[in-house]
Amino acid sequence: MYKKLAKLSEVKEGLIKVVDTKYASIGITKIGEKIVAFEDVCTHDGEAISHGKIESGCIICPRHFAKFELSSGKALCMPATEDLTTYQTRISGEDIEVEIED
Numbered sequence: 808m809y810k811k812l813a814k815l816s817e818v819k820e821g822l823i824k825v826v827d828t829k830y831a832s833i834g835i836t837k838i839g840e841k842i843v844a845f846e847d848v849c850t851h852d853g854e855a856i857s858h859g860k861i862e863s864g865c866i867i868c869p870r871h872f873a874k875f876e877l878s879s880g881k882a883l884c885m886p887a888t889e890d891l892t893t894y895q896t897r898i899s900g901e902d903i904e905v906e907i908e909d
């Protein structure tokens with residue numbers, strides 16, 4: 808089910824808005840015109856990936872520097888071997904909605 812998690816005006820390219828939900832902390836950012844959402848947990852060892860550096864559509868974990876593609880969650884280098892959990896997003900008026908469990 809899609810849930811409203813942010814306003815479009817709150818999400819900017821190069822910055823991550825973190826929203827705590829009942830199930831997970833979810834990072835939301837903008838890559839070009841696309842809004843992406845992902846669980847704020849590095850799959851290597853649990854670091855808050857939102858504290859990482861965004862570079863060319865990817866994020867680099869601040870702890871051991873694993874790199875993930877933000878739009879797909881794909882783990883691009885060691886030490887991470889598992890992809891980030893990502894979520895479908897959609898825009899509804901001025902709101903960003905993310906598909907999460909209810």
Ligand code: FES
Pocket residue numbers: 849850851852853854868869870871872873886887
């Ligand atoms: S916790 Fe992210 S790379 Fe190790």
